[in-house]
Amino acid sequence: MISTRTKIIAAAVRCLRNNQSDTLEKIAEEAGVSRRTLHRYFENREDLIESCKNEMLVSCNKAMTTAYASDKDPIKKIRNMLFAAIEQGANYSFVKRIYERSNFSDLDRKKEFESDNVKSKWLKTINELQKAKRLNTELTTPWIFNLFGSIIETAIYAVESGDVAKNDNKNFAWISFKGAIGLKE
Amino acid sequence: MISTRTKIIAAAVRCLRNNQSDTLEKIAEEAGVSRRTLHRYFENREDLIESCKNEMLVSCNKAMTTAYASDKDPIKKIRNMLFAAIEQGANYSFVKRIYERSNFSDLDRKKEFESDNVKSKWLKTINELQKAKRLNTELTTPWIFNLFGSIIETAIYAVESGDVAKNDNKNFAWISFKGAIGLKE
DNA sequence: GAAATTTGTCTCAATAATGTGACATTTTCT
DNA sequence: AGAAAATGTCACATTATTGAGACAAATTTC
Numbered sequence: 368m369i370s371t372r373t374k375i376i377a378a379a380v381r382c383l384r385n386n387q388s389d390t391l392e393k394i395a396e397e398a399g400v401s402r403r404t405l406h407r408y409f410e411n412r413e414d415l416i417e418s419c420k421n422e423m424l425v426s427c428n429k430a431m432t433t434a435y436a437s438d439k440d441p442i443k444k445i446r447n448m449l450f451a452a453i454e455q456g457a458n459y460s461f462v463k464r465i466y467e468r469s470n471f472s473d474l475d476r477k478k479e480f481e482s483d484n485v486k487s488k489w490l491k492t493i494n495e496l497q498k499a500k501r502l503n504t505e506l507t508t509p510w511i512f513n514l515f516g517s518i519i520e521t522a523i524y525a526v527e528s529g530d531v532a533k534n535d536n537k538n539f540a541w542i543s544f545k546g547a548i549g550l551k552e
Numbered sequence: 553m554i555s556t557r558t559k560i561i562a563a564a565v566r567c568l569r570n571n572q573s574d575t576l577e578k579i580a581e582e583a584g585v586s587r588r589t590l591h592r593y594f595e596n597r598e599d600l601i602e603s604c605k606n607e608m609l610v611s612c613n614k615a616m617t618t619a620y621a622s623d624k625d626p627i628k629k630i631r632n633m634l635f636a637a638i639e640q641g642a643n644y645s646f647v648k649r650i651y652e653r654s655n656f657s658d659l660d661r662k663k664e665f666e667s668d669n670v671k672s673k674w675l676k677t678i679n680e681l682q683k684a685k686r687l688n689t690e691l692t693t694p695w696i697f698n699l700f701g702s703i704i705e706t707a708i709y710a711v712e713s714g715d716v717a718k719n720d721n722k723n724f725a726w727i728s729f730k731g732a733i734g735l736k737e
Numbered sequence: 738g739a740a741a742t743t744t745g746t747c748t749c750a751a752t753a754a755t756g757t758g759a760c761a762t763t764t765t766c767t
Numbered sequence: 768a769g770a771a772a773a774t775g776t777c778a779c780a781t782t783a784t785t786g787a788g789a790c791a792a793a794t795t796t797c
Contacts, residue, residue, distance in 0.1 A: 388573030546731035
């Protein structure tokens, strides 16, 4: 049975990633709960957003850490991390948006993300491949990192908007990412 | 000399693409103008956003139409359209976000974008390349279209966040886009 | 099925954002 | 310089959103 708290957080994530200014009323409605109940679980909007951020970071990190550990081959590690992130859907989008915005204003949050060990695992693997000349040497790591994130978002969005069939989704993303960084399998 | 109206619209575009819920106060400040003046030019928030949307659509379409016409070679057409969009910076991001959100809620706006002749020119060119088997046949056109947009955003964002040098920007985007769709030059 | 817990409804106060009028000040144009 | 236009300042009404109390209704737990 899903707890009310979880329902509210999930609803908030779905709402807020599209429209940061959605009212608590709307979030409560999306969660199938009265606004009064939402207020019982979260002191205010900031508290709610903070909770979403924390839960979603945990959720995404967990999924990607598992994916990282699922295979020995560095290429498969990266591929499975990509797939895991896509499967996170709205959760991933939410985290990404929070992180993006923080980049220009909230340095603490950026640091928090930078020091995140999922990112360092990802970087380690990419560097490994770079050193082995298995990907395009013209591109820098920060570019590849940004690209990775945006291809994930594209895949999530493409399914939601109905542009791409759910089956093709991850496949397209992987083909494109491989090509984009010139990965030699 | 830049007109007040233009200053306000530019400021609104910069603010709103990051944070849809920025106050008119903040937008006025960003434009270096009092809130009272902003209200003299725009009846209300909706009017302002509508104006931004229209102006930015015109700006982006113009830049990309020029780029399209700048060369006969289909590949160079696409490349120059990519570059033009990246150069639009905040303007392009703003339009893209408006369009994205509309996808789920505002069908009129979607139609408006769909019927846009810049998009049809782009599609025509991509189809041409697809028929000539000059790009990966596994991918669908809608996927490629989404990818095109998100690589542009990645390039814009990468420079703003300081992750990628301004010189490398367009180059990286083009290398990655080519690779992502398996384009054979 | 009774008690305890959770949630909903209704209400109201506090706050923040918005929109506008009146008038002063500044800028622009000639 | 002086008129005309644009902008700023301040004040105020309106509105939307938020947050919480009081109690009823529903749900869970034992």
